[in-house]
Amino acid sequence: MNPQLLLSDLDLDKCDIKFAETEGTFSGYGNVFNVVDSKNEIVMPGAFAKVIKAGDPVDLYVNHGWLKGQLPIGSWTDLKEDHYGLFGQSSIVMEMTTGRDAYWAVKRNLVKGLSIGARPSKNGVEINTKGQRLIHEYEYLKEISIVGAPANHLSEVTSIKFDGDEIKSIETIKDFEHYLRDVGNLSRDHAKMLVAQAKIILNQREADNGLDQKSVDLLAERLSKFKVPE
Structure with a gap:
């Protein structure tokens, strides 16, 4: 694992999962701002501005599967920041067994949330007086995963879409x-x-x-x- 690539998670109950129109497509918050996660890190507003501007592809995995050599099950688009956090749309490849499994796991609330795999900028991290790591800027966002145990309990999936x-x-x-x-x-x-x-x-x-x-x-x-x- 790249030691500079950090994993930061968010609980499903704050991902705002909803079901809508196109099968396998969902939206949600990959991370939220101003929340202390289980790793004693706080992502600050504007932290994703650089990676959003770069527009590089962002994959969807299950439990950061790339660390074990697994294939992505989809991708993320339309990433943006709002007052709450990093929001985006993701499309699962339903022809893949792992994609179908992940889709139904989210639909049936069998997973816990979303988690990002990202690298902070060299000067984008600050340690406050409480010893917490404040992340002001990410320079690279590799993926956002569906996970079983997120560190940031507020990450949410906001919608799973269905075909008519x-x-x-x-x-x-x-x-x-x-x-x-x-x-x-x-x-x-x-x-x-x-x-x-x-x-x-x-x-x-x-x-x-x-x-x-x-x-x-x-x-x-x-x-x-x-x-x-x-």
Whole structure:
């Protein structure tokens, strides 16, 4: 491992994970500012400005797999800083077994967060009076990983996106219940598609002995409260 390349992590519950439109695509905070992590480091606002300006490719790994010679499972785009931290969009290669595993692990909350692999600039680190390392500037960002145990407990995935075909694959009330449980922040078009698919299921209930009236009534009640985004 390059001794100058630091790993800095962030907990999943602060990554703001959401599910949306395109399968395998998610967004989130790879790191946040002004938080003391488990390594006694604090990333300061503006620390990623140099690497964002450089525009070099940033890979997506699982548990910093590059350290063990593993392949990336995707890449990051549209990285930017806001008042909270480093935010970006990532696309997982779903044709890879490791990519599919990582996708579903995030979706089912089986992972703990995101973690960066980055190198601070030579003069970009300051030690404060408490002995904490303040990182003012990174000169290189190699990757952002999905990890099992992040050091920075505020790192968050904000959205996992789905393909519209997933809605079309809903065939039973049980499927619909699972989708409502797992997915949020639908676009207007996908919300309409979801409601339309549910109506098809409800209209078929008389021909399908597998649908009990209690389940039908419950789904109808939930649909009545479902609001299509403006």
